[in-house]
Amino acid sequence: MPELPEVETVRRGLQPAMEGAVFETIVLRRADLRVPFPARFAERLAGRRILALGRRAKYLLADLDSAEVLVMHLGMSGSFRVEAAPVGAFHHPRGRDPVHDHVVFDLSTGARITYNDPRRFGLMALVPRVGLADHPFFAGLGPEPLGNTFCAELLAAVARGRVTSLKALLLDQHAVAGLGNIYVCEALHRAGLSPFNAAMTLADAAGQPAAGAARLVEAVRQVLEEAIAAGGSSISDHARPDGGLGYFQHAFRVYDREGQPCPTPGCRGVVRRVVQNGRSTFFCPVCQR
DNA sequence: ACACGGACCTGAAGGC
DNA sequence: TGCCTTCAGGTCCGTG
Numbered sequence: 001m002p003e004l005p006e007v008e009t010v011r012r013g014l015q016p017a018m019e020g021a022v023f024e025t026i027v028l029r030r031a032d033l034r035v036p037f038p039a040r041f042a043e044r045l046a047g048r049r050i051l052a053l054g055r056r057a058k059y060l061l062a063d064l065d066s067a068e069v070l071v072m073h074l075g076m077s078g079s080f081r082v083e084a085a086p087v088g089a090f091h092h093p094r095g096r097d098p099v100h101d102h103v104v105f106d107l108s109t110g111a112r113i114t115y116n117d118p119r120r121f122g123l124m125a126l127v128p129r130v131g132l133a134d135h136p137f138f139a140g141l142g143p144e145p146l147g148n149t150f151c152a153e154l155l156a157a158v159a160r161g162r163v164t165s166l167k168a169l170l171l172d173q174h175a176v177a178g179l180g181n182i183y184v185c186e187a188l189h190r191a192g193l194s195p196f197n198a199a200m201t202l203a204d205a206a207g208q209p210a211a212g213a214a215r216l217v218e219a220v221r222q223v224l225e226e227a228i229a230a231g232g233s234s235i236s237d238h239a240r241p242d243g244g245l246g247y248f249q250h251a252f253r254v255y256d257r258e259g260q261p262c263p264t265p266g267c268r269g270v271v272r273r274v275v276q277n278g279r280s281t282f283f284c285p286v287c288q289r
Numbered sequence: 290a291c292a293c294g295g296a297c298c299t300g301a302a303g304g305c
Numbered sequence: 306t307g308c309c310t311t312c313a314g315g316t317c318c319g320t321g
Contacts, residue, residue, distance in 0.1 A: 003314055034297075034316080058315075076315055077299075100299085119298045121315055164292060173316085180314055235314065236301075255314095278294065280312085 002058060002074040004145070004178030005227035005248065006239050010080055011055045013241035014113065017082045018050045018062060022108035029102050033117060034075060038126045044068065045105075045126075057141050057177035061132075068126045071137060075121025082241040083112045113241075141177040145220050150176060152217050156209035159202040166202070166216075167195035167276050176220070182233060182255045183223055185282045189254045189264075190219035194288045195281045226251065254282040262287060 002010070026042035038044065049065040062070040103115040103124065115122070127135050142158065143150040158175045169175050170184040179187070188195050193212050202213040232239040232246035235256075239246040249256075253263045254271045262269035262284035269286030 006314070073315080075298095076313070097300090118300065119313090119315095121298070123316095162291075168292080171315095182314060233314075237314085277292090 002076075002078065002232075003180035003183050004058060005183070005224055005230075006232035006246065007058045007060060007074060007178075008055055008228050009232040009239055009246060010074070010241060011053055011060055014060070014080055014082065015053045017107065017109070017111045017113060017241070018053050020050065021111065022047060022049045023105060024108055025104075025106040027104040027106075029104075033078075033102060033120045034073075034123045035125075037124060041124070041126070045070065056138060057144070057173060058180075059137060063129065067129050069129050069132055071123075071125040071127050072115075073123045075117060075119060075123070077119040077237070078115065078117040078122035079238055080241045081114050081116070081238075081243060083114070084110065140174045142173060142175045143177065145176050145178055145224055150217060150221075152209035152213040155217055156203035156207065156213045159199040159213070160207050162199040164199050165195060165276065166193060166197045166199055167281055169199035169202075170220075171277075171279075178224070179220065181279050182252070183220070183227065185255045186223045186253060187216065187219040189282075189284060189288060190223060191215040192264075192287055192289065194285075195276060195283050254284060257282060 023045040026045050028037055028041060031037060044066070051063040051065055054061040054063065058073060060072040062072070064070060097118065100116050100118045101114050102117055102120070105113040107113065125137070127137070132138065143154060155176065159169055162169060166188060167184060170179050170187065171181065185195070191212065193216060202210055202216070204210050227233060227248040230246055230248035230251065231244065233249040233252070234245040234247070235249055257271045258273040260271050262271055264284065264287045267284060267287040269284040271282055271284055273280050273282050275281070
């Protein structure tokens with residue numbers, strides 16, 4: 001599932017169920033995901049109230065009244081579902097394998113929140129609220145692309161002198177936080193920039209942003225905002241805690257569209273797929289230069 | 290510091 | 306029908 005728009009969609013789905021509620025029962029079905037669960041995880045959560053549910057990059061942050069923050073990451077295949085007061089046996093929406101329900105939170109409101117993650121690339125951690133931004137998860141992260149600090153000047157600054165590709169730069173969470181393979185491909189297409197250009201081409205000799213940098217910043221913002229408005233993208237999986245599907249996948253211009261005509265008006269190109277740094281890049285060789 | 294490949298893990302889809 | 310390979314929305318670690 002999850003790049004920034006999907007994580008934000010999950011956050012908005014969980015927020016009404018979680019904010020203000022108290023953890024009553026925490027069930028772990030295994031000892032680890034990508035990393036072990038924190039020591040005494042259930043004991044540290046039980047009885048704690050959730051003050052707010054936030055997001056930084058692809059991390060969900062549940063602010064607790066214990067001065068700790070429950071940090072959650074969905075990895076590649078993590079998802080949450082929310083059920084109102086559970087009745088009898090678990091209800092599993094279609095496509096969900098209960099074998100991979102690794103964590104179950106029962107809240108004071110009667111809501112049950114279940115974390116499912118077949119590949120187990122997700123994680124949960126408990127981090128002190130004080131100094132959260134200095135924690136290794138967050139210390140090196142670049143700006144939030146939808147925040148007001150993300151701009152052409154900043155992007156040009158991190159791109160300066162870097163010989164790697166534009167594609168790899170945008171996937172680097174230290175440059176800008178929250179993008180993944182889909183939205184990098186989509187943003188580069190919208191900006192009319194080739195994924196193979198050197199990152200340093202975003203800056204001129206003096207380190208000032210080149211024209212492409214401003215277009216790219218705008219393209220990133222636009223594609224993320226549109227995707228959030230669509231509830232994220234659902235590729236062979238659910239995106240939302242209520243079981244509903246995101247529908248931004250229908251608006252992809254290049255991602256997973258190999259062989260199809262480029263949707264840029266007037267462009268006669270055909271979308272291609274190549275492997276770049278071990279991951280698929282989808283692009284139009286005609287209008288992305 | 291940076292750039293890159295591989296590792297982590299499961300499931301779906303396609304070819305034979 | 307099965308078996309095999311490839312691929313998938315992320316990150317971390319080791320190697321030059």
